[in-house]
Every structure is written in structure tokens, then in C-alpha cells.
Amino acid sequence: xxxxxxxxxxxxxxxxxxxxxxxxxxxxxxxxxxxxxxxxxxxxxxxxxxxxxxxxxxxxxxxxxxxxxxxxxxxxxxxxxxxxxxxxxxxxxxxxxxxxxxxxxxxxxxxxxxxxxxxxxxxxxxxxxxxxxxxxxxxxxxxxxxxxxxxxxxxxxxxxxxxxxxxxxxxxxxxxxxxxxxxxxxxxxxxxxxxxxxxxxxxxxxxxx
Numbered sequence: 003x004x005x006x007x008x009x010x011x012x013x014x015x016x017x018x019x020x021x022x023x024x025x026x027x028x029x030x031x032x033x034x035x036x037x038x039x040x041x042x043x044x045x046x047x048x049x050x051x052x053x054x055x056x057x058x059x060x061x062x063x064x065x066x067x068x069x070x071x072x073x074x075x076x077x078x079x080x081x082x083x084x085x086x087x088x089x090x091x092x093x094x095x096x097x098x099x100x101x102x103x104x105x106x107x108x109x110x111x112x113x114x115x116x117x118x119x120x121x122x123x124x125x126x127x128x129x130x131x132x133x134x135x136x137x138x139x140x141x142x143x144x145x146x147x148x149x150x151x152x153x154x155x156x157x158x159x160x161x162x163x164x165x166x167x168x169x170x171x172x173x174x175x176x177x178x179x180x181x182x183x184x185x186x187x188x189x190x191x192x193x194x195x196x197x198x199x200x201x202x203x204x205x206x207x208x209x210x211x
Contacts, residue, residue: 021134021142022134022144022160023123023132023133023134023144025142025162025164025165026116026144026162027123028165029162029165029167030120030121030122030123032165032189032190033167033189033190035064035066035190035191035192035193036063036064036065036118036189036191036193037062037063037064037065037187037193038063038184038186038187038188039062039184039185039186040061040062040063040073040182040183041060041183041185042058042180042181042182043058043181044056044057044058044059044179045181046177047176047177058078059075060076060077061075061076061077062076063184064198065118065119066193066195066197066198067118067119067120067121068121069119070085070087070118070119070198071083071114071119071198072084072197079096080096081094081095084198084199085118085119086105086199089102089104089105089200090102090104090109091200091202093202098203098205098207099207099208100203100206100207101209101210102202102209102210102211103210111129111130111153111155112155113172116130116160116170117160117167117170126146128149129148129149129150130147130148132144133145133147135159138161139161139169140163141162141163142161142163143161144159145157145158153175154174155173155174156173156174157172158170158171158173159171166189167187168183168184169182169183169184170184
């Protein structure tokens, strides 16, 4: 009986100290669909004689693995980003402009590939060096560093609470830090396929890259 109790306690201890890579692997393997609300705070580096500037956005996020996701920014400006499996669409409603890019050319080394697109960890390792980062703020962290150094993305840190996605921290080559926090996360819930359909609004200026 003592051995059984000791084994159970050891198992609990291992689960309690699961690292970020374990959490990421579990999330990628088991989270086939999901939705959440998000708050994003972008901080631009301070210029000489000026303080750092921040801007805050809020919206919602949905995904269906692999390769389909949708970010709907609502405040302060309406903007939609949709990956339908073939094309990555960005719709700026204030400008009434739509940008379309082949998804296969741009998605692999983006933060969205980590949380919504990649089917498994081995796929992510083709584009990122993955490593555990120290626990912080009650979360387990993974640092993802792009293998291609010429892009605008410098690093991504992903924070998990247990196996649930909690925070993305994105640092770009200009020193700009974007922190996206997820709330009301629901995993493996029905997400209508139509959520990832996008048709440019009539009269919108469409730029294909």
C-alpha cells in the first residue's frame, strides 16, 4: 500500500511540474478545434527622449487544425485575419482593403502556426527551434525561435496553464513586443466550417501578394 501511495504521489508531482514543451505537445496533438477571446497589447520600443508606446486591441479567435483559423479584431479598429487552408486573408475594414497571400508561403514560421495550424510538434520543428523557458506568472513556457533569421519575427514565447493555451509573447526584429492573452478558451468544440470562409466585400481594394 505504501508503494502504491508513493507511486501516486510521484505521478501527481510529475504532472504538477510538466514543462512547457510537454504542454505544447499535448495541446498540438489534442486540441483539434477551439475558440477564445483575446486581449493584445503591443509595445513599441522607446525612442530617444520618449517613453515606450502601447496600444491595446480585443477580439475573438477560432481555429480548426490543421491550417484554418480566424482572428476577429473588434476594438479599437475592426480587422479580420482568416486562413482558409489555401489563402491567408487580411481585411482592414477602415481602409476597405483586403490583402491575400498564399498560405503555404507565409504561414509556416508565424505564431499562428504554433497555436492553430501545425498538426504535430515535428512539423513545428521544421520552422522553429523549440526549448523550455523558465516558469513565470504561474505558467509553463516554451520559446520558439525561427530557423530562418531573415524574417521580421525574432522569437515567440507560448505560456500554458496546465495544457491550456494562455499567453503568446511575440518579439519582432524592430524590438516591438506583442502580448496576446486568451480568455474563455474552449477546446474541441464544434466550429462551423463556414467560419473560415472569406469573400472580399464588394468594392474592397484587393491586393494579392
